[in-house]
Amino acid sequence: MAAIIDIKDLTKTYEDRTVVDHLNLQIEEGEIFGLLGPNGAGKTTTLLMLTTLKPPTSGTALINGFDITKRPDKVRKSIGIVFQEPSTDEILTGYENLKLHGWLYDMPDHLLKERITDVLQLVNLTDRKDDLVKRYSGGMRRRLELARGLMHHPKVLFLDEPTLGLDPQSREGLWRYIEKLAQEKNMTIILTTHYMDEADRLCNRLAIMDKGKIVVLDTPKQLKANLGGDIVRLKAPHLDQERLKALPYVKKISPCDGELCLTVENASSHLQEILTLVGKVDSVEVRIPTLDDVFLHYTGKALKNSDAQGGWTSGPMTGEANE
Template identity: 65%
Template sequence: MQVIETKKLTKTYTALTAVDNLDMKIEKGEVFGLLGPNGAGKSTTLLMLTTLIPPTSGTALVNNFDIIQEPDRVRKSIGIVFQDPSSDEVLTGYENLKLHGLLYDMDAKLREERIVEVLALVDLTGRKDDMVKKYSGGMRRRLELARGLMHYPEILFLDEPTLGLDPQTREHIWEYIKKLATEKHITIIITTHYMDEADRLCDRLAIIDRGKIVALGSPDQLKKDLGGDIVRMKMKNFDKDKLRDLDYVKDVKEDDGAISVTVKDAGRHLQDLLARVGTVESVEVRPLTLEDVFLHYTGRTIREGAPEGGWAEKVMAARLRK
């Protein structure tokens, strides 16, 4: 069952096309990733799907509600956790959750029951009466998750959910996200520029580059579609066209003074490959990664810099003031 469908979803800013005729379908209960570098269009897509900015053209259905014609019904059925923490630092964890429940006009009894539930889910029951300014970065992120779940959303949007967190805290956040999908059956849409995060969490993902989907599928399927292993060789002279003519070679790329060859069944063909290329200074054989998939479809590696966005909370604040 589909819970999100985009139909030629497009967003332009003067001469810049941030999202370009996006068509995709997301199934109920899956963890779906939007993977791409800074400026790819991930956060812009999320902001349109959550009705915070209007598309220039096209539309989307979120939980069977049109984002243009039925924005209020869309917002009631989703939860959102943006990149930057937006909880009030001078309120306690409990008070932040209560405020969120009041904004959604939740019944008082249900609101209190739900606060207890979501605090337990993210292991913050013992810190509920502490002011948020005393929370660590990981605790704040968990509180943001709890707040996004307060009103029983059927779909949860997470924009760069582990940005700036240490490796151990990232692992813990991943566990919470997986628990939400498997135990609570919530559909989760994640934007990320971290390959390991996409590989670990996503049932399926769309690789977005310059506003377009360039590949879509499960992480394993995307790697399988490329096929084989990567043989990376350093050498002084080589003929790329000659290598491409070999029936077991699927792709050849040159990078950083070396050549990377995607080889089907490298264990079987490695010796023949090395014999054909001549003198090799060094060789490395490894399985395909999502980084290789991204390089294949975009022609460049993903930039592990600061992600796009950072202004989503300002958009949300402006909408709430209206």
């Protein structure tokens, strides 16, 4: 398969800060690709450059064969975007928002009508199409934005935090639409997210970014396997880390939230030995690793929900969006 997105040394610097640092990445057609990272890692800036809204300081990228710096017009015709903040007009109806989009993309009238019917059905908004967007719930609004991003059948769809601020039910629904799209329309989807479960569920491959660079890139399954074992989380009054480290099957020891997390090969069969060694234990938890562990491992930062919701307030997310 050919790479539909080919990023070459993409860099963005602001005065003394390098936000995106010589990024190199190829994304295949039909992939759902996740871009993860803590706040300020450069995800949104990368997206803004790829969507031609911000010029790179150096380097470039090819999208659908077009250079983002030389043929932004062709790139724009090849892509669709669902932005992080609401981008539909509240005072227009759902239908009018879609119609406007079709006009902006110069779609002929008959095709426009057909596509609107099509996408409204896909996101289940047909019966609400004539309501003002003001009267939509957060989830409906997000679905409308997704529908709009798809209307012109882009080769690549960018989703910036698609489920930010949605309730679990709406998220689940939106995930199903995204999966359906990738399958039925062979669309390439690039998404940024703060939710590890979302990335795990949707992405074929994902990259974790930190300080403008890709730290690691692989399938979610492989990333978890790379950690080299299960997670044992211990809380005990006396912990002798040196002796734990000496055990051959303990791969890694790291503090987590005042407790101790061990990465242990085949934890269920070694648990007894570990517990004997530690002695008195307040609590113990054994689990298979999740993407959260992977994230913590590579960035040294845990993702908390409070961070994820920062975008709706004047928290750190706003800073990132303004980069």
